Amino acid sequence: MTQVHDHGGGVRSVEVPIPDNPLGHTLVYVVDTDRGPVLIDTGWDDPASWDTLAEGLTACGTSVADVHGVVITHHHPDHHGLSGRVREVSGAWVAMHAADIAIVRRTRETRPGRWYAYMAHKLTAAGAPEAHVAPLRADRPRRALPGLAPALPDREIVPGELLDLPGRRLRAVWTPGHTPGHVCLHLEERHPAGLTGRGRLFSGDHLLPRITPHIGLYEDPDDATVTDPLGDYLDSLERVGRLDPAEVLPAHQHAFADAPSRVRELLAHHEERLDGLLTLLAAPLTPWQLAELMEWNRPWDQIPYGSRNIAVSEAEAHLRRLVKLGRAEAVTGSEPVTYVAV
Numbered sequence: 001m002t003q004v005h006d007h008g009g010g011v012r013s014v015e016v017p018i019p020d021n022p023l024g025h026t027l028v029y030v031v032d033t034d035r036g037p038v039l040i041d042t043g044w045d046d047p048a049s050w051d052t053l054a055e056g057l058t059a060c061g062t063s064v065a066d067v068h069g070v071v072i073t074h075h076h077p078d079h080h081g082l083s084g085r086v087r088e089v090s091g092a093w094v095a096m097h098a099a100d101i102a103i104v105r106r107t108r109e110t111r112p113g114r115w116y117a118y119m120a121h122k123l124t125a126a127g128a129p130e131a132h133v134a135p136l137r138a139d140r141p142r143r144a145l146p147g148l149a150p151a152l153p154d155r156e157i158v159p160g161e162l163l164d165l166p167g168r169r170l171r172a173v174w175t176p177g178h179t180p181g182h183v184c185l186h187l188e189e190r191h192p193a194g195l196t197g198r199g200r201l202f203s204g205d206h207l208l209p210r211i212t213p214h215i216g217l218y219e220d221p222d223d224a225t226v227t228d229p230l231g232d233y234l235d236s237l238e239r240v241g242r243l244d245p246a247e248v249l250p251a252h253q254h255a256f257a258d259a260p261s262r263v264r265e266l267l268a269h270h271e272e273r274l275d276g277l278l279t280l281l282a283a284p285l286t287p288w289q290l291a292e293l294m295e296w297n298r299p300w301d302q303i304p305y306g307s308r309n310i311a312v313s314e315a316e317a318h319l320r321r322l323v324k325l326g327r328a329e330a331v332t333g334s335e336p337v338t339y340v341a342v
Helices: 047-059 083-090 098-109 112-125 130-137 229-243 259-280 287-293 305-324
Strands: 004-006 011-017 025-031 038-040 069-071 093-097 155-157 170-174 183-187 200-204 247-250 328-330 339-341
Touching: 011 047, 025 047, 025 247, 069 083, 083 093, 093 098, 098 155, 112 130, 112 305, 130 305, 170 229, 200 229, 229 259, 229 305, 259 287, 259 305, 287 305, 305 328, 305 339
Parallel strands: 038 069, 069 093, 093 155, 200 247
Antiparallel strands: 004 011, 011 025, 025 038, 170 183, 183 200, 328 339
């Protein structure tokens, strides 16, 4: 049965399922405007997810065909997956931050084989064993990956500006880290239940009540720029904490209050994790070796193949932060490169 929640003040959410994912669902928010409903995210591109979204909109007293616009917090397929189909049915505009639009465009223009080759190169450089890398080099038809043909947005979200939601005040807040172009959306209106604070915040994956978002690497294979996504995320967290919204409406789990307290918890979590990694780096380790030793939600030998790639990306993001802080360094001449605490 489709789950729809009324958050008051012309805001509802629909639980759109994510197939075979422990998160369970994405909360797609339906915001009433003077020109019809605007969606914040759309959910995974799957027939059951589409049916759930359509049923949820009907339960909200509207339909997919009535949608005026779609605001995407970030490009991941559990958020952006159904955007193209919504636009086809309704003619709605689709908006996203420029940094994530660039990823969408690059994804659409790059053949799957190029991505597999790039992944193989990155994992080899990170110290992954040949048994893990070999499937990426196999000369066989490539299995389609989710999100390889995402809809290209037709509007750009500009940080600090109000979005085009007639009759509402929804301001974009750039919060890079989970992705380069992740945005939170600040509804600058009095809380409908009179809660103390400054409006409400649609937080996407940036700020969640009980879990921490993945912080990995999103890079252009043709760009050698060394990014610091964890540093970006921590800076963004502090920016959101200063907003002090009365309520946070995240893309997963449930709504919650006291954003500054949750921000402090996440900042402390990442500081504790960085300290723990320094202990592990008492001896030189490759990013793969570090990922094997890090604490995850299950033992390393129980982590699926694709999730190990994500874990190594997160280990690298933490290593970059430690290097930038001067707390770790690459070992000169090591191949694959290893890192050690300093």
